[in-house]
Every structure is written in C-alpha cells, then in structure tokens.
Amino acid sequence: MRHWLSAAFSAALVLAALTGCGASGDTDGDLTDDWQPVAEARQFTPRAGVCHESAEPTGHLTNYQPVDCRTTHLMETVHVGTLTGAVARRSAPPRVGSAALRPAFAECDQRAREFVGGDWRAARLSVQVAPASPTGWQGGSRWYRCDLFVLDSVGGLNGDNDTAVPHTGSLRGALGGGSPVRLTCFEEDEQQRLRHSPCDAPHRFEYAGTWTAPEGSSRPVARDEDDVHARCRPVVARYARVPVDGDLRYRTGTAYRLPSEAAWARGDRGVRCFFWSGGRSVTSSIRDGGATALPVG
Known part of the structure; x- marks a missing residue:
C-alpha cells in the first residue's frame, strides 16, 4: 500500500511539471499538509461466536475464514483469551498440546461449560486451544482461541480418535432439550x-x-x-x-x-x-x- 501511494504521488508530480499546472485559487499549493497519516497496522485478533470449516489448531491469518454457524462447519470459537506471564514472554508460541497451554485449556474448559450449559463432556464434544501462529506471535499477538467441536459418534465417543465431524448450527446450549450430541x-x-x-x-x-x-x-x-x-x-x-x-x-x-x-x-x-x-x-x-x-x- 505504501509503495503504491509513493509511486502515485511521484507520477502526479511529473504530470504537473510536464503540463505546467499551477495551484488553483482555492488550494495552498502544499500537497502533503492536509493528508491524514496512514493508520498504524493493527494486530489480527480472531472473534468469538463464529465457526470455521478448518480444524487447524493454530491460528494462521491465511486460514482465518469464519463462516456463519448456521452452515456446515467443523469448529466453533466460544472464547478468545490472552496468554500472559512467562508464556507470553516466550520467543515463539507454545506448542499445541504442551503443558504451557494447560492454563489456557482450563479457561477454555470453563468457557465451553458456560456456552453449552454444563460440562461439555456430557455431550459428544471436545475442546481445543488454538494459539496465534509463529508469524503472528512475532508480530506481538498473544491471543488464543477456545474452539469447541463435535466428535465422531463411535470413534470419538470411545476415545479412539479426536476427529472433528461436520456440524450444522451453533452448539450454544447444546446440553439442553433433545440435542443429538448429548x-x-x-x-x-x-x-x-x-x-x-x-x-x-x-x-x-x-x-x-x-x-x-x-x-x-x-x-x-x-x-x-x-x-x-x-x-x-x-x-x-x-x-x-x-x-x-x-x-x-x-x-x-x-x-x-x-x-x-x-x-x-x-x-x-x-x-x-x-x-x-x-x-x-x-x-x-x-x-x-x-x-x-x-x-x-
């Protein structure tokens, strides 16, 4: 963006010189003093309350394509938290499944309970922590997503695998009524x-x-x-x-x-x-x- 703006600005100066254009009566001749500064780039932070077609446990910006939970998806983000303390001071994000993410998992556990209306283990559900990508971490991101997903009715329930299966609709309140995942x-x-x-x-x-x-x-x-x-x-x-x-x-x-x-x-x-x-x-x-x-x- 900045390279393109600079090129356009240079082209405008050349054009003005070639055509001999002067400043109009209602301008002050200074092409830069009224420009607003380009907004400082903000760190990417995902949103809670959206769903995802990908089950990727690391939050890469390139893979962040949230979808409406009313459509078929694999993951639902119930909370976005922030890593702090010694973990946040690391030079790279904690490895998925490492002990360093246990406190984040405990937070996700509680948030998922609140989201579904009780212990999510009373349903065919599981929870994962998705930290920022290495690139995002280097840029200062310390967030993590709490993602909730539906397990396979046989392999997932029996602990044989951890595969997320497609689901349609939000899991909010999933422990109520006659939910098929209970x-x-x-x-x-x-x-x-x-x-x-x-x-x-x-x-x-x-x-x-x-x-x-x-x-x-x-x-x-x-x-x-x-x-x-x-x-x-x-x-x-x-x-x-x-x-x-x-x-x-x-x-x-x-x-x-x-x-x-x-x-x-x-x-x-x-x-x-x-x-x-x-x-x-x-x-x-x-x-x-x-x-x-x-x-x-």
Whole structure:
C-alpha cells in the first residue's frame, strides 16, 4: 500500500511539471499538509461466536475464514483469551498440546461449560486451544482461541480418535432439550464400542457423569482399570441417587471411556463414566431412580 501511494504521488508530480499546472485559487499549493497519516497496522485478533470449516489448531491469518454457524462447519470459537506471564514472554508460541497451554485449556474448559450449559463432556464434544501462529506471535499477538467441536459418534465417543465431524448450527446450549450430541443411553457393538441407543429401547449402558483425573497424572492404562472403576461408581451413585456405601458395588457395574490421546495431551482429564447393567437389558433411564432403579443384587 505504501509503495503504491509513493509511486502515485511521484507520477502526479511529473504530470504537473510536464503540463505546467499551477495551484488553483482555492488550494495552498502544499500537497502533503492536509493528508491524514496512514493508520498504524493493527494486530489480527480472531472473534468469538463464529465457526470455521478448518480444524487447524493454530491460528494462521491465511486460514482465518469464519463462516456463519448456521452452515456446515467443523469448529466453533466460544472464547478468545490472552496468554500472559512467562508464556507470553516466550520467543515463539507454545506448542499445541504442551503443558504451557494447560492454563489456557482450563479457561477454555470453563468457557465451553458456560456456552453449552454444563460440562461439555456430557455431550459428544471436545475442546481445543488454538494459539496465534509463529508469524503472528512475532508480530506481538498473544491471543488464543477456545474452539469447541463435535466428535465422531463411535470413534470419538470411545476415545479412539479426536476427529472433528461436520456440524450444522451453533452448539450454544447444546446440553439442553433433545440435542443429538448429548450422551444418554448406549449399547455395545461387537468391538465393545458404545453406540447410542434410545433409553426406552433395550440397552445396558447409560452415561452418568465424569470423573476428573488429577492434572499431573498420566493417561490411565489397563493396569489402572480397577481404580478408574472405583472412581466411577460414586459418579453413577450420584446420578441414580443411591448411597455411596459398601453396597454400591452390588448395585451397579461401570464402564468408562478415556479422552483420546490427543485430547489428554491438550489437558482434558475428564473420564466419562457409564452405568453398566451387568449384562441384562433395561428399557428406562436410571437417573434419579434410587434403589428402585439400582437394587442391591
């Protein structure tokens, strides 16, 4: 822009000299004293409340092409925050999934809860932090986007992958009413993966809530199964409204699904806990059902 303006200005001077034009009566002859200074370039900052067709976890300006959330998209930005302190003084942006972005993930976690109306893990959703690009960082940008997205109904729900699937419409208030992304009742397929089932149809699993693993912990593996089941039993008890006592293990079985490895690296420590009937099929929800829904047996 500045190069073009300079060239145009030079051309105007040459033209004036060749044609012998003088100043008109209503001008002062000074071509520069009334010019407004070119506005100082501002740092690019993304907006909240828009959606994106790209799932790129780094905020490159060249990829920033927000779309109306009423159209099909992959990501929805629920908040834009600012990195501060030692992280902001780095010479380059933190790597996506690094410990340096954990505080930002915690902020995004809370903002996403407010956006959907509760713990977003009660739906087929995930959250990611998208920091400014290296180029933007060098220019002074310290923002990060909190992006919310819908997981695949099988692979995403069961922690096999972290793929964002196309979605139409905003996720604001997604935990209300009969949202198709809410976790309700499930049946298991031949690969022992949970698949949605109507709660009034025969099923053996029901989402009950989330247990949050400690921040410093590693992703649970097979050797930790008993501990995770023990953590999930009280979650089921609170959901069904039965006592957390010595009889609880005789009232309910449990199942759980971990966040994907990528989500765990981002900072998601929410382990989704499910009621398991122990093999028999049920045809109603256990929510608030008390001892009638979960008898000792």
